Amino acid sequence: MGQIQLKQVTKSFGDVQVIPPLDLTIQDGEFTVFVGPSGCGKSTLLRLIAGLEDISSGHIEIDGKDATALVPAKRGLAMVFQSYALYPHMSVRKNIAFPLRMAKMDQAEIDRRVNAAAEVLNLAAYIDRRPGQLSGGQRQRVAIGRAIVREPSAFLFDEPLSNLDAALRVGMRMEISELHKKLATTMVYVTHDQVEAMTMADKIVVLQAGVIEQVGSPLELYRKPRNKFVAGFIGSPKMNFVEGEYAAQHGGHTIGVRPEHIDVVESGGIWQGTVGVAEHLGSDTFFHIHNTGLTDTITVRAIGDVNLRHGDTIHLNPRINEMHKFDAQGLRID
Amino acid sequence: MARSVSPRRKLINTTAAWAIGLLIFFPILWTILTSFKTEAQAIAAPPIFLGFDWTLENYRVVLERSDYARFLWNSIIIAGLSTVLGCLIAIPAAWSMAFVPSKRTKDILLWMLSTKMLPAVGVLYPIYLLFIQLGLLDSRAGLVVVLMLINLPIIVWMLYTYFKEIPGEILEAARMDGATLGQELLYVLTPMAIPGIASTLLLNFILAWNEAFWTLNLTAVNAAPLTAFIASYSSPEGLFFAKLSAASTMAIAPILILGWFSQKQLVRGLTFGAVK
Numbered sequence: 001m002g003q004i005q006l007k008q009v010t011k012s013f014g015d016v017q018v019i020p021p022l023d024l025t026i027q028d029g030e031f032t033v034f035v036g037p038s039g040c041g042k043s044t045l046l047r048l049i050a051g052l053e054d055i056s057s058g059h060i061e062i063d064g065k066d067a068t069a070l071v072p073a074k075r076g077l078a079m080v081f082q083s084y085a086l087y088p089h090m091s092v093r094k095n096i097a098f099p100l101r102m103a104k105m106d107q108a109e110i111d112r113r114v115n116a117a118a119e120v121l122n123l124a125a126y127i128d129r130r131p132g133q134l135s136g137g138q139r140q141r142v143a144i145g146r147a148i149v150r151e152p153s154a155f156l157f158d159e160p161l162s163n164l165d166a167a168l169r170v171g172m173r174m175e176i177s178e179l180h181k182k183l184a185t186t187m188v189y190v191t192h193d194q195v196e197a198m199t200m201a202d203k204i205v206v207l208q209a210g211v212i213e214q215v216g217s218p219l220e221l222y223r224k225p226r227n228k229f230v231a232g233f234i235g236s237p238k239m240n241f242v243e244g245e246y247a248a249q250h251g252g253h254t255i256g257v258r259p260e261h262i263d264v265v266e267s268g269g270i271w272q273g274t275v276g277v278a279e280h281l282g283s284d285t286f287f288h289i290h291n292t293g294l295t296d297t298i299t300v301r302a303i304g305d306v307n308l309r310h311g312d313t314i315h316l317n318p319r320i321n322e323m324h325k326f327d328a329q330g331l332r333i334d
Numbered sequence: 335m336a337r338s339v340s341p342r343r344k345l346i347n348t349t350a351a352w353a354i355g356l357l358i359f360f361p362i363l364w365t366i367l368t369s370f371k372t373e374a375q376a377i378a379a380p381p382i383f384l385g386f387d388w389t390l391e392n393y394r395v396v397l398e399r400s401d402y403a404r405f406l407w408n409s410i411i412i413a414g415l416s417t418v419l420g421c422l423i424a425i426p427a428a429w430s431m432a433f434v435p436s437k438r439t440k441d442i443l444l445w446m447l448s449t450k451m452l453p454a455v456g457v458l459y460p461i462y463l464l465f466i467q468l469g470l471l472d473s474r475a476g477l478v479v480v481l482m483l484i485n486l487p488i489i490v491w492m493l494y495t496y497f498k499e500i501p502g503e504i505l506e507a508a509r510m511d512g513a514t515l516g517q518e519l520l521y522v523l524t525p526m527a528i529p530g531i532a533s534t535l536l537l538n539f540i541l542a543w544n545e546a547f548w549t550l551n552l553t554a555v556n557a558a559p560l561t562a563f564i565a566s567y568s569s570p571e572g573l574f575f576a577k578l579s580a581a582s583t584m585a586i587a588p589i590l591i592l593g594w595f596s597q598k599q600l601v602r603g604l605t606f607g608a609v610k
Contacts, residue, residue: 052506073512085507089525098521099511146511 002063002153002186003028004049009058011044018044019210021058026154026188026203031180034190035197035233036207042190043158045207049188050079050156063153073102078147079156082163084139086131086146092118093127096145103150117145137168144179154186161196173200194234198222206230228330231256237286237301239324242294252325252333259286259301261322269315273298275308289314362586368579369393376576392580400563402584409559411474412549413542416481417535420489425531428493429519433502443494446487454484454547465552474557477549481542489538496530497523533600536592543589560585
């Protein structure tokens with residue numbers, strides 16, 4: 001079991017309120033991702049759930065029981081930190097066994113669980129090494145191992161992949177997702193990387209300045225962003241926003257079109273402009289287009305390698321039925 | 335790019351470094367040399383550097399006249415216990431200042447250091463009276479407490495700077511893993527700070543060993559450490575420089591040897607955190 005409920009939770013540091021009253025329910029077994037720009041309060045929120053910070057008001061319930069006043073160890077949660085936070089003076093085995101030793105478990109059971117975790121995480125070969133002798137990815141696995149041996153009711157991940165290089169990050173992303181499928185335990189994952197959020201989450205919580213902007217599945221957020229902030233944050237490259245006359249024609253203060261929803265045509269497009277930077281990825285080409293008379297830059301995704309160079313004129317057809325409309329306050333109009 | 339140093343420059347630097355080193359070491363060297371001279375040679379003018387009749391006579395006389403072992407034992411007990419006791423108090427204090435600082439932490443640290451700026455003689459009278467009242471005069475227990483207290487600010491300061499280098503996330507991980515505060519200090523913080531703690535212990539042992547003001551003023555016979563042993567040879571009515579030197583050499587020898595063997599640890603501890 002691992003249902004986490006936040007009820008009217010607030011957090012202030014001195015006079016500064018970083019989390020205004022906030023309600024959130026994380027269902028048992030769900031993979032929930034907190035995402036938002038840096039400083040949006042997502043890590044603070046995770047630390048409040050962990051008990052590493054005290055909440056200023058409100059309640060936190062874990063499995064229906066009030067956990068507001070419980071110390072971190074009594075909440076039955078395990079945490080994986082961005083810096084891994086391994087104990088540098090202990091071997092991998094001792095690192096993983098540490099929470100079990102603290103729980104005064106008997107040695108035979110400790111050995112059984114540590115070996116099982118090492119097996120699952122491919123750490124058996126390094127079990128007697130110290131963290132300093134391991135690579136970043138291996139260290140991250142040790143940190144995960146230390147979390148899973150406790151069999152917690154939920155895992156908390158605080159930007160666990162941001163210290164890894166890009167290739168390793170993709171690999172670890174898969175491993176964590178697979179681990180979630182295997183264990184079916186609640187996971188709460190903090191990241192500033194919307195790609196991580198989209199690929200891993202059952203449910204995404206988008207935060208800005210301590211306020212929840214939207215909660216939903218990745219595709220809900222992609223298809224129906226509640227406001228301009230979520231629309232701009234979810235999706236890569238970013239959604240294009242067009243204001244003014246064109247937007248008014250379509251019945252909104254602002255119109256949002258994703259780069260993948262604009263077609264490049266030979267001639268006679270609704271929009272035209274000149275190609276600025278072209279990013280050729282092979283599978284796709286991203287064009288950054290200027291002089292459209294709409295906004296500074298329009299980003300367009302073309303499938304495959306489209307042969308247009310810097311300074312060329314480009315013709316575009318936005319897909320009207322894929323457009324998002326927002327009012328003057330930035331809220332979605334349906 | 336690495337800086338290139340010309341051979342001439344290197345020679346000058348090396349010579350200067352050795353000269354300064356010898357200058358600092360000279361008083362100790364002179365004391366050691368004098369301890370092997372006769373009393374007459376010890377005060378000869380001009381001074382004799384090496385060409386004297388080497389003798390162990392001073393050591394024989396000093397060992398015969400005083401109970402060196404008792405002074406040595408007192409020094410070990412007083413310096414050792416005051417350092418260990420200081421650390422037991424300073425580790426939790428430094429932990430709280432490094433990891434759960436309040437608005438006043440910096441002020442408290444400075445205030446603690448300011449007590450070291452007070453001339454010791456300024457509090458001699460009240461402390462002497464307290465010692466009489468509590469029956470602590472000439473007791474090792476009394477000296478352990480006083481030396482521990484006067485060195486405590488330095489121990490806290492040193493440990494505080496070492497602890498600041500330890501990432502707080504590791505301690506938070508321990509908390510998540512179910513460690514109590516005591517376990518966090520014992521199993522996680524202390525082992526990680528071993529180099530810093532070791533050099534703190536060492537430096538404070540040396541400071542306590544060499545402390546003369548309080549040990550001379552608060553002891554007579556029973557608790558007198560090696561500082562008192564040296565002082566007993568500086569009599570105004572006679573010229574006993576050679577014996578005084580022999581006593582001094584015997585008093586500093588243990589700490590000199592300890593310092594020599596642990597210099598690597600000491601230097602590493604003192605520069606801990608400066609270079610990662």
